[in-house]
Amino acid sequence: MDVVMLSRLQFAVATYFHFLFVPLTLGLVLLVAIMETQFVRTGDEEYKKMTKFWGKLFVINFALGVVTGITLEFQFGTNWSQYSKYVGDVFGSLLAIEATTSFFLESTFIGVWLFGWKKLSPKAHAACIWFVAIAANLSAYWILAANSWMQHPVGYVIRNSRAELTDFWAVLTQPYAIWMYLHVIAGAYILAGFFVMGISAYHILRGQNIPLFKRSFRMAAIFTVIFAVAEIGIGDIHGKEMMKVQPAKAAAAEAVWETTKGAPLYLFAIPDEENERNSVQIFGIPKLLSLVALGDANAEYKGLKEWPKEERPPVAITFWSFRLMVALGLFFAGVSIVAVLKRNKPETSPRLLKLLVFCIPLPYIAAGLGWTVTEVGRQPWIVYGVMKTADAASNLAVSQVGLSLTAFIVVYAALGVVCFWLIAKYARAIPEPASAPGGADFSSAHVVAADK
């Protein structure tokens, strides 16, 4: 393997791993903020116990999200120095501004929130978690605007043999960035919603502290169904945007080889890249693809053969990742609708609860698949139409990158195991039942004196 391939793999490992923590951070922080706000509003101790229980899981997850993010920032320089030189004028500023405007806020206030229970008034304390929530969700925008620029570069000119910024506003407000943001954020909220529903379901099934978990379940079910249903529309619009600016990626995601009028949508296909066709394609729904992607059942859908072989993304991975992601997205919408209908009496539906426990990992998989479509589908470009991935890597020795990739896999695997083991340990812990309502003494009461 060459340095480019090894660096791609290393970036993929670092990104997938980072994104095991990010979506839960983005979504769970909002739920925790809502719980604490409810506590401040009503004085109901149960809400405080919820805040502490879910807040603890949030914090374990948060730390690894932060530090694995540094790796991503640094890797542009270490492994992709030609890329950094060529587009740093546009791309680098988004990362720097993200740190200045959002990341400081998030990281400072998470510390204040975590250690400040007794130092701040309830209102000020709740405000801190809202700062974290806003900052986390804002920081995602900067990063996704940067990624969108790699997908669809705008607001720049090639000058001094590099891409130079000409219109910052255009970079920030291009539709691709806005829809990608909404798509990723909704996905993150779905993930967090299923996380809370799944863990609540686990406890309800065992009859442990039912009031707290029923309330958590109810809140998460309503939260999830909103975004799971909205995600269908958002994903559709994001897909149409991709169709417009990255038609080769879209064609790979659908495994369409020949340009076709009124293209059918195949639910199942086995792409054969060698012979530029699908060796199997079944369950075709006539004209649906043209209708969904182009808004007109008879519209012409561009096939992969429109592009020379070396300008096509890998078809099979893109196709399958896209198929599975969409299927999971529809499944989430369906399950969350059932869950929201049962939100007041979840204990009467043990089968649903069992299903929800098993659903916890699925949104993680969907998010990983989504990034696979986005990033593999962009190939062979690192910046779509502007710079090829093959020209972007640093001048490093194969041994250097091979060694660091191995180290990443070993260290990340170990940390991932420990982190999720800890999350599972604290997720299974049973909070003490709430004391009688009305006794809302802010400074007392801990969830569990677990393991201190």
Next chain:
Amino acid sequence: MLETVWFLLWGILWAVYFMLGGFDLGLGILSPYVARSDTDKRIVYNTMGPFWDGNEVWLITAGGVTFAAFPTTYAVMFSALYTPLLLLLFALILRAAALEFRSKVEGKSWRKTWDVVLFLGSFVPALLFGVAFANIFQGIPIDADGNFHGNLLTLLNPYGLLGGVLFVLLFAVHGGLWLAVKAEGDLSVRAGRVAGQLWMVLLIVAVAFLAASWFATNLYGNYIAYPWLWLVPLVTVVALVTTRLFMLKAAWWKAWFASCLTIVGATLFGVVGLYPNLFPSSLNPAYSLTAFNSSSSPLTLKIMLVVALIFVPIVIAYQTWSHFLFRDKVTSEDLASDEAY
């Protein structure tokens, strides 16, 4: 002009990171020597509890600003320093895990393992930052295309290692003072005493480093050309001595602030001496990357300047507030709280 402003801001960002990240790295380095019981160790962890995360963002911002303001330097610097940078990253990642995970599980071997990780995760970055900056001061073997001609051992030369030792000592003293401020009783006394002993070594190493810099680097060129700049090293040396004077009076807060000034001064001494170079080449001065030949376009620099001028003061304000909020010592009562490390 814009380039010079950003060069200075770049230096200040590193200086602030070393000042803030320095005390939490120093705590990790000192912990095995001053913290005896599990309670001691937990106090060490908790004195940096509310801060370490916010401190680290200064590093992320310093990295981000290198990328945004001087993309060519960022590209060449980060790829040339590939191995040390990745070691640094792994150390910081494992260190964060140690902070977050250690006290969440009972069990001696669990906690002991993470204590070792915290030590290594603090010592290695401190050393590598010093090695990296010292090597930058003396020049890196890069050619006209920014390709690095060397390996990790090239960087571990005597001057580079001296820089590494200097950083480890600066941070260890800084962390010791922080612990003297934040801990109670014996632990505070031990921390203050160790900081005092290390200060003696630091003084010797600092003098050696300043002397070695005369022979190994061109840092003094700017000072000879513009003698008023001598103010920077002068303030630094005064701050270093003042740190000791406050320590002798057991005025730990004041000593810590003097130590802050020492670290900022030491960083800026190097940065000012480096100007306009960001990443000088030891092969040929013409290959050096400077604030001018590696910078972003004026538009990018302007936009970032506006953002920095608005947001950095806000960041400083709320981080200062957070220090004010958690100004008290860490007590055993704090350890009983459910959120404590």
